[in-house]
Amino acid sequence: MSVKSNIDPRNQKLDAFLNDLASSKPAPGGGSAAAVAGALGAALSSMVANLTLGKEKYKEVEGAFETILEKAEKLRNEFLRAIGEDIEAYNEVMDAYGLPKNTEEEKERRREAIQSALKGATEPPFKMAELADEVLELSKECALSGNSHAVTDAGASAILAEATVRTALLNVDINLSSISDSSFVEEKRRKRKDLSQKARRRAEEVVEIMDGKI
Amino acid sequence: MSVKSNIDPRNQKLDAFLNDLASSKPAPGGGSAAAVAGALGAALSSMVANLTLGKEKYKEVEGAFETILEKAEKLRNEFLRAIGEDIEAYNEVMDAYGLPKNTEEEKERRREAIQSALKGATEPPFKMAELADEVLELSKECALSGNSHAVTDAGASAILAEATVRTALLNVDINLSSISDSSFVEEKRRKRKDLSQKARRRAEEVVEIMDGKI
Numbered sequence: 001m002s003v004k005s006n007i008d009p010r011n012q013k014l015d016a017f018l019n020d021l022a023s024s025k026p027a028p029g030g031g032s033a034a035a036v037a038g039a040l041g042a043a044l045s046s047m048v049a050n051l052t053l054g055k056e057k058y059k060e061v062e063g064a065f066e067t068i069l070e071k072a073e074k075l076r077n078e079f080l081r082a083i084g085e086d087i088e089a090y091n092e093v094m095d096a097y098g099l100p101k102n103t104e105e106e107k108e109r110r111r112e113a114i115q116s117a118l119k120g121a122t123e124p125p126f127k128m129a130e131l132a133d134e135v136l137e138l139s140k141e142c143a144l145s146g147n148s149h150a151v152t153d154a155g156a157s158a159i160l161a162e163a164t165v166r167t168a169l170l171n172v173d174i175n176l177s178s179i180s181d182s183s184f185v186e187e188k189r190r191k192r193k194d195l196s197q198k199a200r201r202r203a204e205e206v207v208e209i210m211d212g213k214i
Numbered sequence: 215m216s217v218k219s220n221i222d223p224r225n226q227k228l229d230a231f232l233n234d235l236a237s238s239k240p241a242p243g244g245g246s247a248a249a250v251a252g253a254l255g256a257a258l259s260s261m262v263a264n265l266t267l268g269k270e271k272y273k274e275v276e277g278a279f280e281t282i283l284e285k286a287e288k289l290r291n292e293f294l295r296a297i298g299e300d301i302e303a304y305n306e307v308m309d310a311y312g313l314p315k316n317t318e319e320e321k322e323r324r325r326e327a328i329q330s331a332l333k334g335a336t337e338p339p340f341k342m343a344e345l346a347d348e349v350l351e352l353s354k355e356c357a358l359s360g361n362s363h364a365v366t367d368a369g370a371s372a373i374l375a376e377a378t379v380r381t382a383l384l385n386v387d388i389n390l391s392s393i394s395d396s397s398f399v400e401e402k403r404r405k406r407k408d409l410s411q412k413a414r415r416r417a418e419e420v421v422e423i424m425d426g427k428i
């Protein structure tokens with residue numbers, strides 16, 4: 001019944017992905033867009049690392065930037081993988097809503113399935129926000145001690161990572177709004193708030209470092 | 215001499231585009247990432263429009279959303295076209311720096327060519343910021359009167375459009391920092407500030423409308 005998540009955007013042409021996003025299809029949606037923005041942010045930290053490595057002037061930070069590059073590449077891949085996870089979780093919610101509701105027992109089972117699927121659907125966007133938080137750490141290192149000719153790319157990396165956090169967390173909000181377990185909702189709202197405030201603070205830091213170098 | 219801008223990301227697989235972005239190649243860079251983020255934002259406004267059109271409940275806004283869809287699709291295409299323009303402009307700067315500088319006359323000609331290319335290179339990022347400003351207008355309409363089930367997609371559209379403005383304007387900053395014509399610099403800095411403040415305000419508005427509906 002569910003829309004099968006055979007979307008692997010890595011192998012999709014950008015134009016085709018954007019057409020799917022723009023369509024009325026239930027997926028990809030905002031969650032997938034957040035993940036692509038996160039992948040753009042991670043790629044820009046990779047770029048700064050690649051422009052720093054092998055340069056005499058930055059020999060002292062060679063080791064640090066090898067690690068940054070490795071992490072940034074890993075994060076980029078995880079963002080792209082998260083798209084599939086987000087769509088799967090969304091499908092589970094849709095499947096649960098599609099369960100029969102003829103008897104009281106069926107209604108109860110359906111209600112439980114929906115609640116459980118909604119809780120599950122908060123996980124991929126939280127994961128995206130946490131990945132983006134890691135990108136923000138890398139972009140700060142890039143702005144602080146990477147190739148100064150690429151300092152605006154470090155800033156761009158941070159701005160896109162912050163937008164990823166904010167966009168991904170909208171999917172948390174929409175799911176929390178239908179979850180009846182109030183202690184779950186309260187805990188996740190706190191986590192959501194922490195992640196979004198941290199992202200804002202971190203992005204501001206990177207932009208400040210960058211502004212001092214332009 | 216220049217890196218030829220044969221990049222048409224529309225026909226490139228997402229993975230290949232991200233690999234190019236992450237590499238030490240001079241282009242694509244932050245400007246291209248800004249444009250892709252803008253295309254994501256525009257696609258999300260298209261999505262809300264597509265989820266609004268043809269629904270009995272939203273019959274009253276049918277005409278308005280036909281226009282929104284048309285504009286959003288146009289903006290998405292313009293963002294993707296802007297990538298090529300941004301890379302071309304960058305190449306012109308690189309070409310100018312590559313001009314001979316053996317005689318005083320050559321030095322003067324080179325200096326003028328660099329200054330002119332730098333001024334030209336502020337145009338594509340300004341254009342991207344202006345396109346993103348138009349996306350913000352559309353996402354506000356989407357949040358206000360589009361399908362309420364997709365209100366977070368309208369919010370995501372606005373957040374990504376604001377990130378596009380901020381990211382694109384970094385390329386303005388970096389070019390202005392090397393331009394000696396102070397009245398040009400002053401005028402463009404004013405324009406830059408206006409665009410970035412407007413984007414922030416507009417995105418806040420959309421997020422506020424959205425929050426009221428979740």
